């Protein structure tokens with residue numbers, strides 16, 4: 001993947017931070033078993049079921065990119081005890097909030113990584129994961145930097161290869177500009193579109209009925225902004 005190699009972003013190492021705080025400490029201590037910093041996370045590649053979740057190969061491992069404070073992440077983990085979910089988040093505070101919230105009820109089917117979404121192929125083997133959720137990723141509209149958008153053709157190719165047959169990818173955004181741009185990227189990918197709408201709340205039907213409102217989604221819908229939604233199938 002020459003392109004993604006060129007675009008491989010580097011993030012700072014938690015270990016070398018000049019000053020630790022409650023969140024960075026929780027990541028490497030209290031939640032160490034289920035929260036992985038940028039150095040420990042890729043060691044789980046190919047071993048999420050056997051080493052982290054200690055489950056059969058048949059148990060699904062889903063992925064949420066950019067969990068934020070983890071409302072959907074925790075809801076999903078607790079609603080689906082027969083599945084596992086791995087979150088990716090860059091910022092320490094939402095990362096710890098996400099794993100704390102998800103594990104508060106005692107379930108141990110969730111894990112979180114401090115990892116850049118553009119490097120997700122370093123976290124999972126081909127055919128290792130099931131469903132993927134990308135909810136309200138940073139739109140990079142101001143400043144307009146489409147190359148920084150997570151739903152792009154290179155990442156879509158990588159995600160497709162990592163997913164097992166029959167899995168889905170769900171993408172929601174408040175940004176019409178990002179969504180229309182992403183539709184062109186999606187056309188270049190191998191995914192089939194199961195459903196798409198520019199207005200989930202008016203035209204979403206069963207997808208709206210099953211929808212879980214994320215933290216950012218609540219803010220946008222209160223402002224009357226239409227929610228763009230697409231569900232892709234492998």
Ligand SMILES: C[S@@+](CC[C@H](N)C(=O)[O-])C[C@H]1O[C@@H](n2cnc3c(N)ncnc32)[C@H](O)[C@@H]1O
Nearest residue numbers: 066067068089090091116117135136214215216
């Ligand atoms: C706009 S928030 C949305 C949070 C949540 N999904 C929601 O809908 O409420 C985007 C989140 O993605 C995280 N993020 C941004 N770029 C990322 C990247 N490249 N890799 C992983 N997480 C990222 C941010 O730190 C932030 O928490």
